[in-house]
Amino acid sequence: MIESFQLAVIGAGPGGLKAANSAAELGVRTILIDSYPQPGGQYFMQPAGSFSATQLTKTEAEGQNLIQELKVKAVTTLVNTLVWGIFKEGSDTQWLVGLYGKEKPYYIRADHLILASGAYDSPVAFPGWTLPGVITCGAALILLKSQRMAPGTRVLVSGTGPLLLSVGAHLISAGVEDVTICEANHFLPKGLKYATTMLGQRKRLAEGIRYYWQILRTKTPYKIGWSVQAAIGSNKVEQAIISRLSPEGNPIEGSQIDLDVDLVVSGYSLTPNTGLVRMLGCEMKYQAEKGGWIPVRKETLETSREGVFCIGDGAAIGGAENAQLEGQIAAWQIAHRCGKISAITLHKKVTGIKPYLRKQQQFGRLYANLFTPPATISSLARDDTLLCRCEEVTLVDVKKAVAMGARTMGEVKMLTRTGMGNCQGRMCECSVSAAIVTALAAEKMRSDQVGYYSIRPPLHPLPSGFLAKAQIDDV
């Protein structure tokens, strides 16, 4: 027997946790699934399991409360479990969700889905970015906050957005004395016009001030309008070249500085993790300021496929608070469809949090206007720079494919194997897309015309014996 639920929430970050708790509270039979060992996602990341913390940070404690609530609200929670495929065939009324974990279940069924798969650092290809010692902001924060490790001793943090401040402040707190931060966007003075928006964001402001204080206190260089150009080293990073950028984002001749480093942290804003929505065939749209390709959603946060809701950073970059509000809205919609609350109650509930959501959307606009990576950042890659790390495809390989007539992501994939490796295109999609757009600049090619990689099950590589073992009639 395959166990059946009214709602499956995929991803246990801020949005997923809130969605699962809100739905279960109203009596919706809910399962929450996450591929990591602990719920919380990146934002509510907890100290590693088996570590005992005598004291939690405010964010860790906030996450811990939501995690504890899962038990109280009787949410079935599966961790260490990857959703590798979601299916609905013929006359099926429910979604069949394929799971890969250490043990059974191999499948569950659900009437509704909330996809809350979060986001990852937008991978930017620059010479040397494949060297050991070049990591993303996400990797650095996991090592610092969850593993309690200082990942380097002489560190360059380069990218855009408030996450750089968080990484910088955590490195400093971990005792790293040599930190340089390069922010690629010239966000001053145009950021000043958002002063009133920021004043309405008390929590974010307080967090930002805490981080910035660490940076000021230690006189850590925070270079606005600068970016990494290259990482150099034989077996690992030994040097990084940084450069001042023009307002358009192009490196200014003669401004290059060489830094001796053993770690480069790269964080050029975030890309929504849209593998599952693509696999389900949901209609997508391109919005650079929301992180690239994102699902088209109704006001109810439902995608173009009935019963499939998508929330949080996995749907459009908006932050943890926004994700939690969206999680509530989607959960309430589903509770209404399951007959747990009336249309009037639903309307009241949604209206009640609208002002908070609007505030988050205001911040979203600020973030998008100030911290969308400059389009020119893709020009950091040289002809021999790998764009696709898995299949080892360089920029010049992609240019050749375009010269042969390829015009879309799919066509370049067929000719060069970009996006066909283990990561299934997550690491190269934005660079390959930009390379095609640049190569076809004379035709005014746009990112939305170039398209995106299609995703088919399994969402992640699986051991070959697993699918044979996980037969439906065997469950």
Add this chain to the structure above:
Amino acid sequence: MNRIKQKSSLIPSVERGKAILIEVDGQTITAYEGESLAAALLAAGISTFRISRKTLEPRGLYCGMGICYECLVMVDGVHAQRACITPVTAGMKVETCKEIEL
């Protein structure tokens, strides 16, 4: 890479899990329960986890969250395990730079 000893308001102190031994390429290294294999390797000074197939270049941790597949190592004879999301266990046998031919 170092295990953080000092405590601060951003990173309060924790008690690591039990000290355990794992074997990496024939060498014994100390790790602590709760650590990811990637963190334990980096703390032992090992930053190259695999060699890329075509250009034979060193690769290591990149995304740190299980999506880029750059940190693949062999664990207890099973190839292509992501070090970043594999927790260490006592007696674990790890081989780096040893991808099998497919």
